[in-house]
Amino acid sequence: MRGFKCFPSVLQDVPNPYTIPDLRDEVTLARYPFLPQAKSWIAEMASTHQIDIDELLDGSMMERSRIRARSRLIDSVDSKDGVEVASIGDIHTVEGRLLEAFSFYYARLVVGASEDERLISRWAQAEAERAQHILVKDNAIDTIANTYISQIECDEKGIWKIGLSDFIELCTGITGSRWRLPNCVVKDGWVTLHDEGDKYSSRAKVARLLRERMKEEIKQDALEKMAKMDESLLIRLSEPVGMIRGLVASRTAETIALIGAGEEDWPPCMRKAVSELAEGVNVNHFGRVFLASMSRCIGLPVETTVDFFRPAPDFSEGTTTYQVNHLYEREYTPSGCSKLKVNHNCAVRTGDDRLCDQPWMDHPLKYIRAKQRRRKKQGSMEINVVTPKAGDA
DSSP states (O other): OGGGOOOOOOOTTSOOOSSOOOOOOHHHHHHOTTSTTHHHHHHHHHHHTTOOHHHHHHOSTTHHHHHHHHHHHHHHHHOTTSSOSSOSSOTTSHHHHHHHHHHHHHHHHHHHHHTOHHHHHHHHHHHHHHHHHHHTTOTTHHHHHHHHOSSEEEOTTSOEEEEHHHHHHHHTTOOSGGGSGGGSEEETTEEEEOOOSSTTOHHHHHHHHHHHHHHHHHHHHHHHHHHTOOHHHHHHTHHHHHHHHHHHHHHHHHHHTTTOTTGGGOOHHHHHHHHHHHTTOOOOHHHHHHHHHHHHHTTOOHHHHHHHHTTSTTOOHHHHHHHHHHHHHTTOOOOOHHHHHHTTOOOOOTTTOTTTTSTTOOSHHHHHHHHHHHHHHHHHHHHHHHSOOTTOO
16 A cells, blocks of 8 residues: 555665755755755854853853754654744844754754654654755755755756656655656656646655655764763753653653553554654554554544554655555455564564463464453453352342
8 A cells, every 4th residue: 555655764875966066055054954064164153153062052142042952852743744944033144043053953962862763763854844845945955956966957947857866765765656666757867857736846846855865864963973972961961852752752642542442452563553653653564554454453443543643754644544444445454473573563572572472372463362351351350259159248
């Protein structure tokens, strides 16, 4: 089912340009502080305004940047459209540019200090979505496209073309038939990105493809910073890290609470899929189909099943509802334990769950039935203990 399809986001094999375009416009650098061209500019600003790590973490000058950073982090958990596009300050002023650039740097420090790769991925996704929304209307899109993509060009009518190898690598993380190569116009090693209305204009398609590359760049940069964190820095960032972790935990609990009754009987593989989606993890195609088919078998309504997928990075209300309805109508049966293990959707190892370790346990539905029988048996035993025999009254 194409609506559930997703692929690994690692894009390290995408051919990078041998040289990146020169970019000195400070407004553009402030809008996209993760650009490779922004590093030297931010270092120069830090030197000019005497912003060191102590100032960034605790100084009065950077207080508004820390507030903006917290807003960026909250948006990465709460917002469906990524980090809020509007900034607190005007980036056409020095103060506004400082605010945007260093709020991004502070937010990156916080997610790095969390030492949580899922949180880092979620934040990178949100920042890349923010950039995508701006790029659709930004005159700098040509420079940024040539920063990240080795073969890309735009004609006088505003129609973009991208090299075949770039397109193949970048489109794999995007759902929808328009991103499948057989449905594209390919000629002489180039893919033409034709206009399909405002939402899928040629320019909007370029911005969407760029989002994939930007997301991976932001994520990898944060992971590198995480690896270099020392104990003292982790301690100093414990308060904002606790804030964002608490927010993620509360949102996860809200999603899992959608079903309430019967949750105690869910197998670990189902809990894993629900929990990962709630945390913004791009669960693979097999895992999504499994979760939807399990939901059908245990009698969850379509609306609840659709809600499970709502926090996913590539969620589409219409597409997901259509695919879930299709799965329910065709009465899909969830896969067994062996296939779950092969497709990396099993949540346990030997010893983690005694019920899963039983030799006869080869399907998640058996897990649910076993849990229900065990609970019913325990309930009967409790009734026999507390119910008085005839004549005892």
